Amino acid sequence: MYRDSSGKALTDYPRPSVAVDTAVLTVPPAAGSLDVVLVRGDGGWALPGTFLHEGETLAEAVQRSLADKVGLGGRSPQQLQVFDDPGRDDRGWVLSVAHVDVVPWDELAPVLEARRDDVAHRPCDEVFGLAFDHDEIVRLAAEHVRARYRDRPDPAGLVPEPFTLRELRVVHQAVLGRLPRSSDTFRRAMLPLLTEVPGVREGTVGKPAQLYRR
Numbered sequence: 001m002y003r004d005s006s007g008k009a010l011t012d013y014p015r016p017s018v019a020v021d022t023a024v025l026t027v028p029p030a031a032g033s034l035d036v037v038l039v040r041g042d043g044g045w046a047l048p049g050t051f052l053h054e055g056e057t058l059a060e061a062v063q064r065s066l067a068d069k070v071g072l073g074g075r076s077p078q079q080l081q082v083f084d085d086p087g088r089d090d091r092g093w094v095l096s097v098a099h100v101d102v103v104p105w106d107e108l109a110p111v112l113e114a115r116r117d118d119v120a121h122r123p124c125d126e127v128f129g130l131a132f133d134h135d136e137i138v139r140l141a142a143e144h145v146r147a148r149y150r151d152r153p154d155p156a157g158l159v160p161e162p163f164t165l166r167e168l169r170v171v172h173q174a175v176l177g178r179l180p181r182s183s184d185t186f187r188r189a190m191l192p193l194l195t196e197v198p199g200v201r202e203g204t205v206g207k208p209a210q211l212y213r214r
């Protein structure tokens with residue numbers, strides 16, 4: 001076993017526990033907001049998270065926590081930031097590696113329905129009083145996703161393809177929490193980044209709208 005010059009092994013020094021947490025974000029239809037998935041735990045509502053097990057990667061721990069606490073599989077959340085305030089968990093010294101994922105509503109809805117007593121979604125901007133420092137993780141995750149949506153058409157793939165410019169703008173508005181820009185400015189910024197596909201969407205009012213993909 002490795003020992004340093006004073007004869008101590010790594011286990012002779014105080015070590016933090018490591019946890020992972022994930023902000024799973026989505027846009028529910030008609031809600032007009034960027035929502036986060038919350039789970040009911042012993043300390044109240046929280047992000048789905050867990051302690052890292054021996055021999056496990058962070059990505060494996062994230063997938064295990066999403067499967068166990070939300071019932072969500074097949075996702076690969078992205079690392080956001082390490083939360084390392086030594087007092088963040090009053091049970092002891094715990095670092096949390098925060099992750100973020102954006103999941104289309106159609107994929108999330110059946111999962112939420114199956115666990116509706118213990119899993120919920122709330123607008124990110126209205127979430128306060130979560131366990132640990134999870135409020136802060138939600139703020140950071142929302143900022144991260146909003147920054148990605150500022151100049152790119154639906155980078156997380158929330159709008160099913162093909163879509164009209166109006167459908168795209170509605171989702172951008174929900175993610176950003178406000179009207180992104182005038183519809184003309186939005187059109188000018190997004191059009192060069194979209195591929196026109198054959199076909200139009202017939203609406204109840206106005207002219208049929210052109211369809212696009214990312």
Ligand SMILES: O=P(O)(O)OC[C@H]1O[C@@H](O)[C@H](O)[C@@H]1O
Nearest residue numbers: 019049050051089094096132
């Ligand atoms: O909920 P359990 O599994 O008890 O502990 C994991 C949580 O402990 C906290 O530091 C982390 O933020 C993570 O959410």
